[in-house]
Amino acid sequence: MDWMVNSGKFRSSGVCVMVSNSWCNNANVVTLACSCSPNLELLALKFRPFYLPWEFTSVIINTVYIPPQHITCPTRGKRTLDHCYTPYKDSYKALDHPPFGKSDHAAIFLIQKYKQRLKGETPDQREVGAGQVAALQDALDDALDDADWDMF
Template identity: 30%
Template sequence: MRPHYLPREFTHVIVIAAYIPPSANAEEACNVISSTVSRLQTQHPNALLLISGDFNHASLSKTLPTFKQYVICTTRDNKTLDLLYANTKNAYSSSPLPPLGRSDHNLVHLQPVYQPLVYRQPVPTRTMKRWSEESEEAQKDCLDTTAWDVFTDSHGEDINSLTDCITDYINFCEEHVVPTRTVRCFPNNKPWITPDIKALLKDKKRSIRSGNREELKIVQRELRFLVVKE
């Protein structure tokens, strides 16, 4: 599932619908679900994975200990048979609703309470060099006009001292000719997030708010192409 809005730390959503009959072997059923979940997590390590359904007498607490179960209200009489597991913490709060039609199971209202990663962690900053053709030419000119004999004459045969001195000098030239900028590194950004992808994400949000489905399709297509390319 790829909803219009999803916290950036999740690539997409995978939902598993499960039904374990009362006569089924609970351990065997849980092992089948566990193996399926393991395969999906290997294929999609950054996806939000949800497991929902009627589990009757079965529980995934032993086979999938890293998953959180969110249904805490009773769903049939005084029993909790319908469960929802997720591979992230603090995702939902549950409350009971009346049964649908003549069903003997209550509905469950799951209210999202998940706080995106970008709001839970501070945003660090780091300094980056902005290399360009002009800065490269300036660096070349700086090195071409350097009297390298001064370094070799002052350090003689001490190769380690000479290497350190020349390295410091090159870094000194770089600091003066290459401009720097300070950027914020958001914790929910993947390493492949680029300014072009960020611009398309903003276009996607704008097209969703305006309800322009044709524009949304075009932006989605461009976004998928850039993500695969990166």
């Protein structure tokens, strides 16, 4: 299973599907998709069981495991039952708030962990000379003159 070796995971991982031999045997199972990455594990199988109603030709079972992300605080009592998944690991910080109305689950507020460089540093102030302003104005005038205004 090269797809698991190249997944980038450090611990053993993988999803599986167990099926009774009385329902379907290995000869009637086809792997449609399998993937293993640090953020998602997927196994999609197509089964042709021994008995199905005539309207159905096969059964497709998708097994997906998404490791918990972002929600690290309890959402109901002392347990974390609710999760929020994104394609970016460690990009948000979860803050719990009181539940809305009569809900028994905590409200979760996600804050981006990434802070823009502009907001983290004070901006530099620079003076622009009159010659630079005139050159920019001329370039803008030329661009506006060349525009095909009839297309609008």
